[in-house]
Amino acid sequence: DAGVIQSPRHEVTEMGQEVTLRCKPISGHDYLFWYRQTMMRGLELLIYFNNNVPIDDSGMPEDRFSAKMPNASFSTLKIQPSEPRDSAVYFCASSFRRDSPGNTIYFGEGSWLTVV
């Protein structure tokens, strides 16, 4: 079975440019999470979706960040305009029936973003 698929794996961009990160969750999973990882803050939850609907975006740092999930098999995280402090690894993760106990989340390989 294919896991969570993220693209691009690595991106280097200049400050001010728009960045779009993509995620394909595991088929059948109804929850999708976006996390950001830095040395200082660890794994931060940015936003999560249930059945394609955003449930909690309180972790989104500011208006420069936006996320969408147009269908059950695709999500994007967009940063516009990007800044050097956005440099981090962005993980997408998915889960099945999170309201049932015993369900864990599965992470993609991550998108390594560097803003110069």
Place this chain on the structure above:
Amino acid sequence: QQPVQSPQAVILREGEDAVINCSSSKALYSVHWYRQKHGEAPVFLMILLKGGEQKGHDKISASFNEKKQQSSLYLTASQLSYSGTYFCGTEGKGGDKIIFGKGTRLHILP
């Protein structure tokens, strides 16, 4: 809201034991433990759901004290392959999102 992990880093020799602690300031429904190798995605180790529950996974086990809102991960007779960063993720009662701690870096020396 973010759980607190301790210690921040541990260096062990192969064969030694380690304990990683995770505590939360809010009531918990579950605790999830993950291990991440450098440059890779976090990998699920185990989930604990009930107060006082303990689970084992080879020589890695964990406990969850619901009343104290704490969990501990125990690594027995550590192997070189145990090196990495360990994260606890906590889920509050009534919620369905997992918040992770900052991680504990574990380095095993031969």
